[in-house]
Amino acid sequence: MKKTFKYGLVALAMFTILTSCKKESKLNANLDAIDQNIIKDKNSTDIWLDQNFLNPYNIETKYRFDRFELASGKNITPPAVEQVIPAMEMVRDVWIRPYEVAGGGDFIKKISPKQFVLAGSAEYNSNGSITLGTAEGGRKIVLYVINSFDKTNINSVKQMIQVIQHEYTHILNQTVDFSPEYQTVSRGGYEANWTQRPLSEAYSLGFITQYARVSPIEDFAEQSSNMLMLGRVQYNAIVATTPADAQVKLKKKEQYVVDYFKTAFNIDFYQLQKEVQKALFKVSPPVLSRLTGYGVGYTTLYSNPSTDPNQSAEFLGLWNAARTSMAAGGFVLKDFLMTFKANNVMTLRYTFTNATGTTTYFADADYTLALNANTGLTTFTLMATQPTGTTYSNMGVINARMAGVNSYFSTGSFRANWINQIIPGEIGYLGSLGAFYKTTNANSYFYGTMGQ
Known part of the structure; x- marks a missing residue:
């Protein structure tokens, strides 16, 4: 007790000395240097962010480096100021505006993160993966790799918006949870050590990505975000494989x-999916040759040249000649379908009926498809050996009558492209019109409806 008392006297004496020496003076500290997010004079970037995010949506964008907003113990580069507006333009155009069209003008205002935090580099993790984005409590989304973002590069745009779509799905799920039955679809397939498992294994178990295997919550977010970013054509193509x-x-x-x-x-x-694709198409218009083929996108082209407007004069002339020849043989030629299969096989199918239309027949032939995804250069080469079966035998029955059309397909080369310059319409979706133009004469072509 005595020792404690002595220490108390010493402490009291020191306190008395300190208080008696108190001076009134102004603290000379530059708080702006401590926290760069205290903004006195807004620059053009700040004003743009206010006009496009803060004022209409009450969403703050922090791009001045704040270490407390990011994970501790990680080396993360601050974002370059000149990268901020290009990145956030894509956030507005590819994420916000599609939701406004599909969900109403106030949807994002009612349900949205209230803050974006931008980081220049990625966050590198001990398991070999990198973090491209995070969401915290439905209030904040952190976007990384801003310094390497390129708004003219479709892959760069997709990577960033994919992160937002994923994290925003979590925010939506925090507002209204998804069905607990969802987790039963791939029960037994979830794997915390997802980085060590191949994508092919994820596909085989019914997961759209490797990361989807982490948990049902991440699975749902990956499923939703990938469907939005891939679009219906490419998503269906992946599923089909x-x-x-x-x-x-x-x-x-x-x-x-x-x-x-x-x-x-x-x-x-x-x-919503279509609106996202429209926004992405403004960054990089869809290329038919890159979207055609098994596991890639479109797997069929359907055409009824007799009723389709604006078929080229050369092809339509050959088709009408074939119809006349078929009629002479007691048949009515209806249409044709090209199916793009695995291993570069294209199956050409003609549909025809008997004279009264009471019986429908199919005639098939297999071709080797050579399609250059970058240039669109395409050839169809009739295979020397054909499969057996009724439909392939039927082609032998009508082959002479279809000789002109068959020769048109197999002679020379084509260039795959849309036909929207001739027949206005949307491109890149199921039901869009695609064409194959003769490389020797762009006015000679055939076209049809692209499907799957």
Whole structure:
């Protein structure tokens, strides 16, 4: 007790000395140097962010480096100021505006993160992965790799917006949870050590990405964000390459996502998906040759030259001659379908009926498809050996009558492209019109509806 008392006297004496020496003076500290987010004079970037995010949506964008907003113990580069507006333009155009069209003008105002934090580099993790974005409590989204962002590069744009779509799905799920039945679709396939498992394995188990295997919550966010960013054509193409059981699972997950958006927010997910694709197409218009083929995108081209307007004069003349020849043989030629299969096979199918139209027949022939994804240069070469079966035998029956059309397909080369310059319409979607133009004469072509 005595020792404690002595220490108390010493402390009291020191306190008395300190208080008696108190001086009134102004603290000379530059708080702006301590926290760069205290903004006195806004620059052009600040004003643009206010006009495009803060004022209309009450969303703050922090780009001045603040170490407390980012993970500790990680080396992260500050964002370059000149990268801020280009990046946030894409956030506005590819993320916000599609939701405004599909969900209403106030949707983002009602449900949105209230802050974006920008970082120049990625956050590197101990398991070999990198973090491109995070969401915290539905209030903040951190976007990394801003310094390497290029708004004219479609892959760069997709990478960044994919992160936002994923994190925003979490925010939506925090507002209205998704069905607990979702996690039963791929039960047993979730794997925390996802970085060590190949994408092919994820596909085979009904996951759209490797990261989707982390948990049902991440699976749902990956499913939703990938459907939005891939678009219907490319998403369906991926699903078609997976095993039958995986296709069933991925289609079930797709339906869960579609139902969730409709039930929880009255949003037509496919409309939202199309609006996102429209925004991406403004960055980089879709190229038919890069979207055609098994596992790539479109797998069919359907045409009825007799009723389709604006078929080229050369092709239509050959088609009409074939119809006349078929009629002489007691048949009515209806249409044709090209199916682009695995291993560069294209199956050409003619549909025809008997004279009265009471019986429908199909005639098939297989061609080797050579399509250059970059240039669109295409050739169709009739295979010397054809499969057996009724439909292939039928081609032998009508082959002479279809000789002109068959020769048109197999002679020379074509260039794949849209036909919207001749027949106005949307490109890049299911049902868009694609054409193959003769390389020796751009006025000679055939076209049809692109499908899957």
